[in-house]
Amino acid sequence: MSASKGFGLLLVPTESLVIEGKAADTVEVQLVLKNSNDNIRLAYKVKPASPSLIRTQPVIGILEPQQSAVVTVRRMPYDPEQYSGNVTKLLVMSLPISGKVSEPKVFWATTEKEPVKNRISIKIVQT
Structure with missing residues (x-):
């Protein structure tokens, strides 16, 4: 497990997810985000x-x-002939919050700070 640069967000898995299943099916995997700060x-x-x-x-x-x-990562049904790759990415951004902000939508709409960005590879495996 590795932390983000500076803010203490841990991702599990840390670098990549594998989503296996038939192209016609919706398939789900889990990504865990943990705030390691006290x-x-x-x-x-x-x-x-x-x-x-x-x-x-x-x-x-x-x-x-x-x-x-726990973030559910869902691969939607797709046409394998139209989707040429087997890897895509997921961007996970994080920022510390000060004060009593309780609505994440409001926070992200009004913040001017640059978030820490982590990229996770998602490997698509057709079975």
Whole structure:
């Protein structure tokens, strides 16, 4: 497990996800986000590079100190002839939150800070 540069967001798995299944099926895997800080709250945002192929839920959230969240990464049905690659990416962004912000949507819409960005590879395996 490795932490983000500076803010203490841990990702499990750390570098890549493998999604196996038939192209016609919806397939889900889990990504765990953990705030390893003892006294800093973190906001996170998850964005797939291929949003028509990969969907995530939740997309945004707030992690209290030492709290974890499970993000469901869902590969949607696809036509293997139209999708030429077997690897895509997932971008996980994080920023510390100060004050009493409780709505992640408001936080991400109003922040001017540059978030820490982690990229996770997603390998698509057709069975």
